[in-house]
Amino acid sequence: MKVKRTEDDPSAETRTDGGSGQFDWRGETTTQISRWDRYKEIYEERIYKPALVAWDDSRTRWGSLILLFYVLIALVALLDLWRFPATSQAARWMQPWPWGSLAYPLGTTKSGTDLAALLIHSTPYILILVTAGAIWATGIAVFVGTVSGYKGGTVDSVLMSVSDFFMAIPGLPLVIVLAVAFSPENPVFVGVIITINYWAGLGRSLRSQVLTIRENNYVEAARTMGTSTPRIIFKDVLPNLMPYVTVNAVFAARYTIFASVGLYFLGVLPYKIQNWGVTLNLAYNSAALFNVDYAYYLIIPMLAIMLLSFGFILLGQGLDRVFNPRVRTRMAGETESTVEDDDEDTGFTEVM
Amino acid sequence: MLNYLTKRTARVFVTIWAVATLSFGLIRLLPGGPFTQLRIQLLRQGLPAEQVEERIRNLQNIRPDAPLWQQYLDYMGALVQGNLGVSIRLDEPVVEVVANAAPWTIFVVTVSTILVFAIGISIGALQAYWEGSRFDKFFTGLSMGALSVPFYVLAVILLFIFAYNLGWFPTSGRYDHSIENVWSLAYLVSVLRHAALPIAAYSLGAAGGQALAMRGNSIQVLGEDYVEVARLRGLSDSRIATRYVGRNAILPMYTGFLLLLGFRLGGTIILEQIFTYQGLGLRLFQALNQNDYPLMMGTFLVITVVLVLGVYVADLTYSRIDPRISQGDEGEAY
Numbered sequence: 028m029k030v031k032r033t034e035d036d037p038s039a040e041t042r043t044d045g046g047s048g049q050f051d052w053r054g055e056t057t058t059q060i061s062r063w064d065r066y067k068e069i070y071e072e073r074i075y076k077p078a079l080v081a082w083d084d085s086r087t088r089w090g091s092l093i094l095l096f097y098v099l100i101a102l103v104a105l106l107d108l109w110r111f112p113a114t115s116q117a118a119r120w121m122q123p124w125p126w127g128s129l130a131y132p133l134g135t136t137k138s139g140t141d142l143a144a145l146l147i148h149s150t151p152y153i154l155i156l157v158t159a160g161a162i163w164a165t166g167i168a169v170f171v172g173t174v175s176g177y178k179g180g181t182v183d184s185v186l187m188s189v190s191d192f193f194m195a196i197p198g199l200p201l202v203i204v205l206a207v208a209f210s211p212e213n214p215v216f217v218g219v220i221i222t223i224n225y226w227a228g229l230g231r232s233l234r235s236q237v238l239t240i241r242e243n244n245y246v247e248a249a250r251t252m253g254t255s256t257p258r259i260i261f262k263d264v265l266p267n268l269m270p271y272v273t274v275n276a277v278f279a280a281r282y283t284i285f286a287s288v289g290l291y292f293l294g295v296l297p298y299k300i301q302n303w304g305v306t307l308n309l310a311y312n313s314a315a316l317f318n319v320d321y322a323y324y325l326i327i328p329m330l331a332i333m334l335l336s337f338g339f340i341l342l343g344q345g346l347d348r349v350f351n352p353r354v355r356t357r358m359a360g361e362t363e364s365t366v367e368d369d370d371e372d373t374g375f376t377e378v379m
Numbered sequence: 380m381l382n383y384l385t386k387r388t389a390r391v392f393v394t395i396w397a398v399a400t401l402s403f404g405l406i407r408l409l410p411g412g413p414f415t416q417l418r419i420q421l422l423r424q425g426l427p428a429e430q431v432e433e434r435i436r437n438l439q440n441i442r443p444d445a446p447l448w449q450q451y452l453d454y455m456g457a458l459v460q461g462n463l464g465v466s467i468r469l470d471e472p473v474v475e476v477v478a479n480a481a482p483w484t485i486f487v488v489t490v491s492t493i494l495v496f497a498i499g500i501s502i503g504a505l506q507a508y509w510e511g512s513r514f515d516k517f518f519t520g521l522s523m524g525a526l527s528v529p530f531y532v533l534a535v536i537l538l539f540i541f542a543y544n545l546g547w548f549p550t551s552g553r554y555d556h557s558i559e560n561v562w563s564l565a566y567l568v569s570v571l572r573h574a575a576l577p578i579a580a581y582s583l584g585a586a587g588g589q590a591l592a593m594r595g596n597s598i599q600v601l602g603e604d605y606v607e608v609a610r611l612r613g614l615s616d617s618r619i620a621t622r623y624v625g626r627n628a629i630l631p632m633y634t635g636f637l638l639l640l641g642f643r644l645g646g647t648i649i650l651e652q653i654f655t656y657q658g659l660g661l662r663l664f665q666a667l668n669q670n671d672y673p674l675m676m677g678t679f680l681v682i683t684v685v686l687v688l689g690v691y692v693a694d695l696t697y698s699r700i701d702p703r704i705s706q707g708d709e710g711e712a713y
Contacts, residue, residue, distance in 0.1 A: 191390070192397055194641060195683065196401075196683055197642070197682050198646075199642075199648050199649070200682055203648065203664075205408075208408040209408075228638040232634065281526075281527075289529060289531050290649075292531060292649065307535070311535055316539055316543055317543050319544060329535070332532060333527050333529075333532065334527075336527040337527035340526050344523065
């Protein structure tokens with residue numbers, strides 16, 4: 028039976044979990060708190076305070092709003108609130124709204140397809156692809172980085188040789204060869220293939236952080252007490268890495284957009300719905316490249332890509348601040364001390 | 380140091396061997412395998428059926444009827460002798476095709492990577508020096524904006540503005556074919572003019588990323604005690620900026636540099652396609668579209684070897700600057 032500790036019940040602190048009202052001589056339960064309180068504390072420490080710090084930064088605010096905007100667009104597509112793209116559904120080469128008709132706000136393509144419909148209906152696909160790529164790349168990197176950094180010895184050298192090997196292969200050519208071999212259409216699978224060797228660099232930089240963390244007293248204490256390795260990694264090592272991992276997941280997402288749209292642009296990935304990359308490729312191969320009047324056909328899919336990645340970059344830069352524990356407590360209104368530190372370096376450079 | 384050198388050199392060979400093995404395996408993953416497609420093509424070209432097997436063997440250094448281990452040994456044996464097979468479409472040895480394309484790609488990637496670091500480091504350092512100023516804010520915004528533009532989007536924009544609409548730069552190619560003399564100034568100018576847009580497209584976004592990294596590092600180093608001590612000792616500002624702050628801020632960017640090199644070499648496959656710049660990336664892309672498997676695996680292998688060698692050279696240089704590397708950081712095993 029669990030004892031609920033409430034503000035108006037001061038005796039609750041010394042009650043036994045048997046609930047019999049006897050005094051707890053061994054003092055076993057003095058530190059025991061109810062599940063509710065624990066969840067509340069976890070919520071405070073892990074979600075509320077970081078969210079407060081993050082939200083205070085205008086970059087995070089704008090970044091989240093941009094991503095929310097894309098999620099809403101994806102919902103519009105999923106709920107079928109906008110017409111489906113089809114050739115010759117309107118006149119060809121219609122200009123976007125202020126110059127053209129409001130019925131086709133982003134204009135129409137060379138073949139008379141609604142450009143807005145093209146962008147809207149490929150958003151869910153792109154978002155799934157990006158999420159899959161980011162989760163896969165960071166997941167593998169966290170696994171390799173923590174295990175290899177914590178275990179050391181043979182495990183370390185084997186894992187590091189593997190990641191060195193993946194770092195030695197130039198990313199895109201391998202991805203393209205794999206894309207031709209498997210011709211993947213499932214967005215999750217595409218995301219996984221695209222980040223097939225992106226995790227290696229991140230895994231390496233996580234490893235070097237773990238090398239410092241594992242020398243901490245509490246990790247050593249846990250080890251002396253005979254705590255199992257997976258438990259130490261989950262309970263003692265990983266929480267220290269979480270902010271860094273979050274920031275890098277955002278960068279991995281940005282890489283996945285760049286690479287996937289690039290490959291769709293090249294035309295090496297198969298597709299069912301014309302996504303931004305395919306649209307960009309069609310625009311590149313149309314008269315839009317020579318004619319300023321048709322330039323909107325090139326610019327609009329570009330803007331879709333750039334705004335999404337800009338959202339991710341803003342979010343990544345803003346989340347950086349969650350790193351700093353001093354800023355965090357000050358924001359939550361617990362202390363009013365300390366100067367505001369500037370954003371720290373993430374240590375892992377963005378590529379492409 | 381010598382021990383480190385031997386180990387590092389051995390790793391180069393092991394990596395190249397591993398990538399060659401991977402490429403041997405990859406050919407077998409491709410649709411229809413390495414031979415089906417080729418057999419159909421050769422038969423369509425009107426070659427008698429009995430000569431087809433012989434041709435395949437010549438093209439790929441592989442006997443299709445031999446057991447797998449025999450094929451593997453043949454393939455590796457040919458590689459060691461510098462034989463990458465014969466391109467199906469171009470009917471030229473792959474080695475010649477690659478030798479013609481590789482220098483151009485290496486030229487573009489090297490120049491743009493140097494530019495990325497030169498621009499990124501100088502702007503980032505100035506930003507850190509004038510932290511919080513209008514200059515700092517402007518360039519932070521600019522860097523973040525530049526980072527959100529994929530290089531191929533920038534490439535298309537530059538091509539649209541400067542090549543198709545203004546006509547200041549050529550739209551495709553590596554040099555002006557009307558110039559006969561390779562050693563003339565006109566030839567050099569035409570090479571630079573053709574490479575200018577690809578290099579610019581490939582440098583700007585990445586430079587923004589490096590500027591942000593350099594700014595963060597420098598601000599951190601500027602807060603260190605030894606910088607304060609150096610100031611108290613009355614050292615000149617320029618000496619503090621270069622010897623104390625600059626060097627320590629640049630060193631952590633090294634790992635990023637290695638990663639960047641790999642992704643940049645791979646990215647040429649998109650870049651060169653946009654500018655129709657006949658380098659390794661475009662060759663790989665064309666080979667892929669034409670099912671030219673020998674050429675495809677050959678270019679893939681050469682791009683990897685270039686990267687492995689580049690990282691090797693960078694590693695050796697770095698271990699000269701930062702002696703901690705060559706001493707190794709082997710930790711205790713738990």
